Amino acid sequence: MAKQRPDGIRAYEDPAGGWGALKALAVALKDQQLVVEGIPTLLKQNQPEGFDCPGCAWPDPKHTSAFEFCENGAKAVTWESTPKRVGPDFFAQHTVTSLWECSDYWLEDQGRLTHPMRYDAQTDKYEPVDWQVAFDDIAAKLDALDDPNQLELYTSGRASNEAAFLFQLFGRQFGTNNFPDCSNMCHEPTSVGLPRSIGIGKGTVTLDDFDKAELIISMGHNPGTNHPRMMTPLRNASRRGVKIIVLNPLKERALERFEAPQAPLEMATTSSTPIASCYFQVKVGGDAAALKGICKALVAADKVARAADLAPLLDHTFIVGHTAGFDALVDDLEGCSWSAIERASGLPRADMERIAADYAASNATIVCYGMGITQHVTGTANVQQIANLLLLKGNIGKPGAGICPLRGHSNVQGDRTVGITERPSEAFLDRLRDVFGFEPPRAFGHSVVDSIAAMRDGRAKAVICLGGNLAMAASDPQACFKGFRRLDLAVHLATKLNRTHLLTSKTTYLFPVLGRTDSDIQASGRQALTVEDSMSMVHASRGFLTPPSDQVRSEVAILAGIAKATLRSKSRVDWDALAGNYDLIRDAIEEVFPDFEAYNDRIRKPGGFQLPNSAAMRIWNTPTGKANFAIFAGLEEDETSTDRDVLRMTSLRAHDQYNTTIYGLNDRYRGVFGRRDVLFLNPKDLARLGFAEGDVVDVATALDYARPDRVVQALTLVSYNLPDGCCASYYPEIQPLVALEFRDPECLTPSYKSIPVKVTAARAPLAADRAVGRDGIVGREPGVETATGPSPVSLID
Numbered sequence: 115m116a117k118q119r120p121d122g123i124r125a126y127e128d129p130a131g132g133w134g135a136l137k138a139l140a141v142a143l144k145d146q147q148l149v150v151e152g153i154p155t156l157l158k159q160n161q162p163e164g165f166d167c168p169g170c171a172w173p174d175p176k177h178t179s180a181f182e183f184c185e186n187g188a189k190a191v192t193w194e195s196t197p198k199r200v201g202p203d204f205f206a207q208h209t210v211t212s213l214w215e216c217s218d219y220w221l222e223d224q225g226r227l228t229h230p231m232r233y234d235a236q237t238d239k240y241e242p243v244d245w246q247v248a249f250d251d252i253a254a255k256l257d258a259l260d261d262p263n264q265l266e267l268y269t270s271g272r273a274s275n276e277a278a279f280l281f282q283l284f285g286r287q288f289g290t291n292n293f294p295d296c297s298n299m300c301h302e303p304t305s306v307g308l309p310r311s312i313g314i315g316k317g318t319v320t321l322d323d324f325d326k327a328e329l330i331i332s333m334g335h336n337p338g339t340n341h342p343r344m345m346t347p348l349r350n351a352s353r354r355g356v357k358i359i360v361l362n363p364l365k366e367r368a369l370e371r372f373e374a375p376q377a378p379l380e381m382a383t384t385s386s387t388p389i390a391s392c393y394f395q396v397k398v399g400g401d402a403a404a405l406k407g408i409c410k411a412l413v414a415a416d417k418v419a420r421a422a423d424l425a426p427l428l429d430h431t432f433i434v435g436h437t438a439g440f441d442a443l444v445d446d447l448e449g450c451s452w453s454a455i456e457r458a459s460g461l462p463r464a465d466m467e468r469i470a471a472d473y474a475a476s477n478a479t480i481v482c483y484g485m486g487i488t489q490h491v492t493g494t495a496n497v498q499q500i501a502n503l504l505l506l507k508g509n510i511g512k513p514g515a516g517i518c519p520l521r522g523h524s525n526v527q528g529d530r531t532v533g534i535t536e537r538p539s540e541a542f543l544d545r546l547r548d549v550f551g552f553e554p555p556r557a558f559g560h561s562v563v564d565s566i567a568a569m570r571d572g573r574a575k576a577v578i579c580l581g582g583n584l585a586m587a588a589s590d591p592q593a594c595f596k597g598f599r600r601l602d603l604a605v606h607l608a609t610k611l612n613r614t615h616l617l618t619s620k621t622t623y624l625f626p627v628l629g630r631t632d633s634d635i636q637a638s639g640r641q642a643l644t645v646e647d648s649m650s651m652v653h654a655s656r657g658f659l660t661p662p663s664d665q666v667r668s669e670v671a672i673l674a675g676i677a678k679a680t681l682r683s684k685s686r687v688d689w690d691a692l693a694g695n696y697d698l699i700r701d702a703i704e705e706v707f708p709d710f711e712a713y714n715d716r717i718r719k720p721g722g723f724q725l726p727n728s729a730a731m732r733i734w735n736t737p738t739g740k741a742n743f744a745i746f747a748g749l750e751e752d753e754t755s756t757d758r759d760v761l762r763m764t765s766l767r768a769h770d771q772y773n774t775t776i777y778g779l780n781d782r783y784r785g786v787f788g789r790r791d792v793l794f795l796n797p798k799d800l801a802r803l804g805f806a807e808g809d810v811v812d813v814a815t816a817l818d819y820a821r822p823d824r825v826v827q828a829l830t831l832v833s834y835n836l837p838d839g840c841c842a843s844y845y846p847e848i849q850p851l852v853a854l855e856f857r858d859p860e861c862l863t864p865s866y867k868s869i870p871v872k873v874t875a876a877r878a879p880l881a882a883d884r885a886v887g888r889d890g891i892v893g894r895e896p897g898v899e900t901a902t903g904p905s906p907v908s909l910i911d
């Protein structure tokens with residue numbers, strides 16, 4: 115008889131996509147009460163005259179004539195355009211203390227925020243406040259700070275170029291470079307590592323390159339869930355006979371087989387397309403080693419070929435003409451033992467030689483990567499090792515080839531481009547000074563981790579959050595929760611209620627903003643916003659839905675209101691004029707950043723325009739004037755790597771979530787239904803550690819500086835195909851395990867994807883009605899006993 119599996123756990127055998135995706139769309143529409151109205155909304159997504167999908171930063175095909183179906187985008191859009199409302203009535207009924215007991219899923223599911231609110235400690239409730247009264251009070255509180263650097267200005271990557279530009283202009287005129295940004299937790303290793311390697315912190319490919327590539331290597335990203343529209347070029351490439359090599363500790367379903375919901379024949383016949391030609395289950399955190407192994411094999415094979423007077427495997431003309439550091443790289447690769455590489459990567463030498471052979475045979479290779487590469491102690495090094503591999507065969511700045519970081523939030527790249535950075539360049543600050551006539555601060559500011567530390571330690575006194583859910587998205591909720599509660603002032607601009615808003619400070623404002631789908635009318639008429647996708651295409655986005663209430667304002671209008679009240683005569687910027695006509699903001703952006711030449715004209719053309727990309731033109735803006743090979747010395751050996759009781763945990767996004775937004779409790783392709791409180795472990799490790807599937811365990815960090823409260827309790831073990839010594843669980847539930855200090859020292863990105871942990875039997879068995887965290891984090895203070903949450907939502911299957 116087959117062994118009973120834990121509740122809600124069953125294998126998923128079908129291809130990704132297909133009817134399951136369409137069914138999920140129907141459920142998303144129904145859940146958000148959008149059965150009829152939702153369809154026209156979806157049809158305007160990523161169309162020349164429509165709005166930019168807030169789902170991800172994957173670019174739109176040039177000829178967006180047909181509706182590009184995407185389950186992820188559909189969920190993001192229906193979630194935003196829901197008719198459910200969270201207004202003064204809602205807040206009158208609920209104290210903040212009672213809301214804290216509700217799950218994160220429930221909080222967001224209540225609907226769109228409709229009125230500006232201020233927290234009242236007497237009643238423990240959010241109460242309505244007049245916009246101008248709020249702005250004046252915020253101005254007074256900011257005025258009272260001893261030092262502008264006591265203010266932290268957080269940006270989540272949905273903010274438009276226009277909002278982000280105003281935000282940084284306000285912050286710098288106020289006197290700080292404290293711009294923590296979701297990018298600090300996401301692609302910062304790309305922003306820091308790639309400029310050193312190739313002189314620009316962005317990808318170098320366009321969608322056209324996917325039609326010309328001969329080989330695609332996919333590392334550490336899960337497009338079936340996170341960038342479903344990317345499945346179209348991957349499927350097309352596979353059908354053309356292009357090899358797709360995947361390196362990922364988990365066998366992600368969409369990277370194995372995909373059924374295109376937009377291909378009528380595939381849907382009618384339920385046939386599907388294989389995606390990966392070879393799938394290598396690299397160890398969690400083993401990518402730098404694997405890349406070193408591939409490069410080592412490649413360099414060795416090139417030597418053999420040349421000695422035998424055969425065609426070289428490397429592009430030596432490119433290496434001589436365009437790169438620096440090749441000889442040192444070869445020395446390092448030759449000096450590195452295969453046994454060390456095999457141990458650290460978890461792959462046998464033969465696998466890496468096979469990848470090297472396929473790579474050598476391809477004239478045009480694209481490497482795509484995501485969070486599985488960046489969120490590591492070695493994130494920056496990982497990205498640079500990818501650049502090394504590409505440079506060895508001149509695969510940057512050549513048709514069909516290049517580096518392709520999969521950005522997350524739909525405008526996270528654009529926010530950076532227009533100045534959201536805690537480490538601004540001198541040249542950019544000089545331009546700001548010249549254009550706006552003030553002296554911007556020159557000292558670098560805080561990234562996310564530094565800002566949380568400053569809040570926790572009382573050095574930061576005020577925070578303005580332009581979107582996001584910082585306290586849940588960042589590592590170390592122990593520090594985040596304390597930090598937010600110590601502040602004098604917290605201001606949140608948000609579409610929906612989340613846990614960060616419940617961490618009230620001395621004064622807390624919660625402001626409702628227009629989303630991407632909403633129509634934005636200002637003094638000069640209907641406005642368009644602009645965003646930049648993963649491939650540096652900038653285009654306009656116009657919402658068209660009636661806003662949730664007449665009290666909801668655009669992010670631009672709110673930021674302009676705060677800036678005007680706070681800076682008064684200290685600023686010569688006409689904030690009202692900018693907020694009244696976003697063309698004027700774009701003119702200002704163009705003045706500061708010449709790459710945006712003719713900004714307003716070019717975004718009026720369907721599809722927008724592409725920002726220049728120096729590396730794609732083989733111009734290397736590095737100190738050497740060349741592309742640089744980077745040496746990675748450490749193969750991730752630390753005191754925890756040799757302890758067999760220590761597992762390396764990676765944190766996953768389920769299929770039914772958008773970052774901290776939990777849409778539902780299923781992770782369809784991984785076979786998890788109606789719950790999130792699981793820890794995936796392979797059957798061998800389960801047995802070795804004395805556990806069986808279904809056992810309930812506590813997980814603790816295995817790091818020296820770990821404290822007793824760095825524990826996540828009551829996860830159910832699920833047997834899963836993973837490399838030895840690795841385990842996986844869901845983000846954000848595992849956040850208490852990640853100390854602020856556990857990060858890449860180069861770019862400061864938290865190491866969310868390689869957490870050393872120990873697993874022990876759960877301290878106390880939990881009663882069935884206390885199924886902790888089944889529906890996400892339930893009013894939980896890390897390390898403190900969990901309160902009972904609402905019962906899990908019913909299965910959606």
Ligand SMILES: Nc1nc2c(c(=O)[nH]1)N[C@H]1C(S)=C(S)[C@@H](COP(=O)(O)OP(=O)(O)OC[C@H]3O[C@@H](n4cnc5c(=O)[nH]c(N)nc54)[C@H](O)[C@@H]3O)O[C@H]1N2
Pocket residue numbers: 169170186300333334335336337339340341361362363364366396397398399400401483484485486487520521522523764765766767769771772773774867868
């Ligand atoms: N539906 C949906 N879409 C999203 C998001 C969402 O939450 N939901 N989030 C958006 C955002 S902000 C981002 S940044 C992107 C994130 O998109 P992705 O970059 O795809 O991020 P993740 O899902 O966190 O994990 C990526 C993959 O890394 C693998 N992985 C884990 N550890 C390792 C490792 O050590 N090495 C390797 N090679 N692989 C590893 C995991 O198995 C997983 O397949 O998606 C964006 N789009």
Ligand SMILES: Nc1nc2c(c(=O)[nH]1)N[C@H]1C(S)=C(S)[C@@H](COP(=O)(O)OP(=O)(O)OC[C@H]3O[C@@H](n4cnc5c(=O)[nH]c(N)nc54)[C@H](O)[C@@H]3O)O[C@H]1N2
Pocket residue numbers: 222270271272273296297299300301485489522523580581582583584587588607608609610611612627628629630669765766767772773774775845846848849866
């Ligand atoms: N363990 C672990 N931690 C991680 C990650 C991981 O893989 N593992 N991933 C990291 C990554 S890649 C990222 S990007 C961060 C995400 O960090 P954040 O960007 O801070 O988090 P989100 O969950 O995307 O934010 C959701 C909230 O944004 C608000 N919102 C939505 N749309 C809008 C809008 O248009 N305007 C405004 N003003 N507000 C809006 C809503 O109120 C919603 O509750 O998390 C990081 N944390």
Ligand SMILES: [Mo]
Pocket residue numbers: 296299300301521522523
């Ligand atoms: Mo992200």
